[in-house]
Amino acid sequence: MRRYDPEVPAVAADPDGLLQVFLNLIRNGIEAMAGGGELTVRTRFERVAPQCGGRAAAVAEVADRGPGIPPHVQQQLFNPFFTTKAEGTGLGLPISVRIVEEHGGTIEMQSRVGEGSTFRVLLPLVGDNEGARR
Numbered sequence: 001m002r003r004y005d006p007e008v009p010a011v012a013a014d015p016d017g018l019l020q021v022f023l024n025l026i027r028n029g030i031e032a033m034a035g036g037g038e039l040t041v042r043t044r045f046e047r048v049a050p051q052c053g054g055r056a057a058a059v060a061e062v063a064d065r066g067p068g069i070p071p072h073v074q075q076q077l078f079n080p081f082f083t084t085k086a087e088g089t090g091l092g093l094p095i096s097v098r099i100v101e102e103h104g105g106t107i108e109m110q111s112r113v114g115e116g117s118t119f120r121v122l123l124p125l126v127g128d129n130e131g132a133r134r
Contacts, residue, residue, distance in 0.1 A: 008044060008059075009126070011103070011125060014099075017099040017102070020095070021100060021121065022121075024096050025062040026062055027092075028064075028093075029066065029117070030064070031085070032064050032066030032067065032116075037064060038064070038065045040064075042060070043059065043061075045059070051108065052105060053104075058122070058125060060120070061118055061119065062118070063118040064117055066117065068117055069113070069117055077093060078097055079094065080094045093107075104123070106121075107121050
């Protein structure tokens with residue numbers, strides 16, 4: 001399912017890098033729902049994003065209705081080489097975090113066991129040094 005806010009302004013970004021980030025998040029969500037489920041991608045505008053230094057940000061969320069991530073795994077999820085997959089390298093999320101941080105943004109994760117997980121990518125807007133304080 002897709003839910004896009006047409007009012008989300010542009011961000012300055014490397015399209016190949018962000019493609020890698022979103023492919024990784026979407027693939028992880030699909031793999032988390034091995035028995036099927038619903039994956040939702042949403043975009044929206046956040047006027048003041050403390051995670052981006054109080055600047056305005058474009059927000060993209062990838063949410064799955066998989067089994068959720070246990071707290072002990074959440075603590076290690078962004079560590080290089082940590083994986084719960086038999087075939088995984090444990091580099092997808094750490095590389096995604098690096099790419100997003102290189103764009104001045106951040107990745108957040110919320111998960112509840114039995115309910116699913118949501119990964120939020122926040123990216124500051126083009127030329128917005130003052131955020132909503134203007």
